[in-house]
Amino acid sequence: MPIIDDILAGTSGYLEGRAIADIRSLRNIEMQRMQMEFDAMTDEQKERVRKAAIERRYRKDANARTARTVVSYFALAFLFLMICAAIGAAFGGERPLYDRDGHYAGSVFDYGKTQTYTDRNGQFNGSAINNGNGTTSFFNRNGQFSGSAGSSIDRAFNFNKR
Numbered sequence: 001m002p003i004i005d006d007i008l009a010g011t012s013g014y015l016e017g018r019a020i021a022d023i024r025s026l027r028n029i030e031m032q033r034m035q036m037e038f039d040a041m042t043d044e045q046k047e048r049v050r051k052a053a054i055e056r057r058y059r060k061d062a063n064a065r066t067a068r069t070v071v072s073y074f075a076l077a078f079l080f081l082m083i084c085a086a087i088g089a090a091f092g093g094e095r096p097l098y099d100r101d102g103h104y105a106g107s108v109f110d111y112g113k114t115q116t117y118t119d120r121n122g123q124f125n126g127s128a129i130n131n132g133n134g135t136t137s138f139f140n141r142n143g144q145f146s147g148s149a150g151s152s153i154d155r156a157f158n159f160n161k162r
Contacts, residue, residue, distance in 0.1 A: 099105045106119045117125040127139045135150030
């Protein structure tokens, strides 16, 4: 049925074009009607309409300025938060580890509740996770659980923390 599809496609395009033209015509008719009403007004009424239009334009401009100001404040706040996050990451990042002879032995990368450890070649060596309840869980280089630290007394007195 390609012929019917082509006919319908052409019809819908034609109708869409007519709808746009009809809307433009209605808008033009409405503007002509408003112009005729304005022309029929007295000079005092025309002056009041002009002042109202100027006030409306000023309010619209003021609202636009307010919106731009609010958006710029949000942009500044976002930029400030990004800078704070970058500074926090810079201070909380890599911390070198040294053995008792003063030789570099690896690094600790601190991410808040999680720390990862690397050896002197930069290879991942393990991680530690602060569980927030008085215990810390340790994982080896394969990601398998290798132990924990923290006593049952610590867990007992921190039972509300989760």
